[in-house]
Amino acid sequence: MNRKISWQSDFDLVRKLYAELRTTDLYKNYMSSPTPSAKEDKQFLISVATEFLYEHELLNHLFEEKNIHWADDTFGAFSMVSRTFENFTGTLSLVPLYKDKEDDTNFISTLFRKTIAGDKEYDKLIDEKTKNWELERIASMDVLLMKMALAEFMHVSNVPVKVSLNEYIDISKEYSTPNSKTFINGVLDKIIADLKRDNKIQKTGRGLMEGN
Numbered sequence: 001m002n003r004k005i006s007w008q009s010d011f012d013l014v015r016k017l018y019a020e021l022r023t024t025d026l027y028k029n030y031m032s033s034p035t036p037s038a039k040e041d042k043q044f045l046i047s048v049a050t051e052f053l054y055e056h057e058l059l060n061h062l063f064e065e066k067n068i069h070w071a072d073d074t075f076g077a078f079s080m081v082s083r084t085f086e087n088f089t090g091t092l093s094l095v096p097l098y099k100d101k102e103d104d105t106n107f108i109s110t111l112f113r114k115t116i117a118g119d120k121e122y123d124k125l126i127d128e129k130t131k132n133w134e135l136e137r138i139a140s141m142d143v144l145l146m147k148m149a150l151a152e153f154m155h156v157s158n159v160p161v162k163v164s165l166n167e168y169i170d171i172s173k174e175y176s177t178p179n180s181k182t183f184i185n186g187v188l189d190k191i192i193a194d195l196k197r198d199n200k201i202q203k204t205g206r207g208l209m210e211g212n
Contacts, residue, residue: 013062021052042085049081107156114151122147129190141176142184149188153195157204161192 021027030036030044053059054074063070083095098104115122126146127135135143149168153161165188172180195201 010062013058017053017056017059021048024052026052042088045085046082049078049085054078107159110155111148111151114155115148118151118154119147122150125150125191125194126187129187138183139177139180142172142180145172145176145180146184146188149184150191153192153201157202160203161201165189165192 026044026047030040033040060070060074063074067073080095080097084092087095123135126138126143130138145168149164152159152164152168156164165185168188169181169185172184176184192201
């Protein structure tokens with residue numbers, strides 16, 4: 001009985017979303033095209049996903065009720081939808097979750113292990129560059145992001161320092177305070193200079209040597 005109610009609720013939501021979509025300029029412009037093409041069809045579906053559904057309050061509320069991690073998964077899920085439509089050539093199949101599963105899982109495993117193993121060392125590095133702050137006063141998320149960044153700088157040899165730095169600054173914008181991006185950038189910049197001086201950052205591969 002509960003399963004039937006759930007399916008009915010999902011169906012009602014789809015009908016509501018479709019009715020709402022039909023009132024948008026996006027839908028009207030697509031339907032008024034005099035010479036529709038496969039390219040236009042794909043672009044329309046991508047636009048529906050990224051412009052209409054991505055930030056739809058009701059839809060996101062439904063997914064959040066089904067999965068508490070939805071807020072973190074939203075971007076990845078809709079990116080997969082967009083790439084699936086972009087790659088459509090006649091047979092619809094989801095794009096792989098991983099670009100390179102072995103490489104991605106190795107990266108995650110290394111980052112996780114090295115962040116934990118180097119905890120005390122990273123505390124010391126951060127403390128040296130935040131003399132006017134006690135670590136307890138710094139946002140816990142900022143400390144964690146900086147430790148993860150340091151682990152990546154020092155132990156992930158195939159990712160440029162600048163790329164890692166920018167990634168963690170972007171993450172701080174989503175998960176920490178409004179001032180975190182500036183704080184993290186300033187602290188890590190100083191630590192990077194010391195790590196390079198002490199030859200503790202070793203990048204390998206073309207374009208990943210010192211200065212990249």
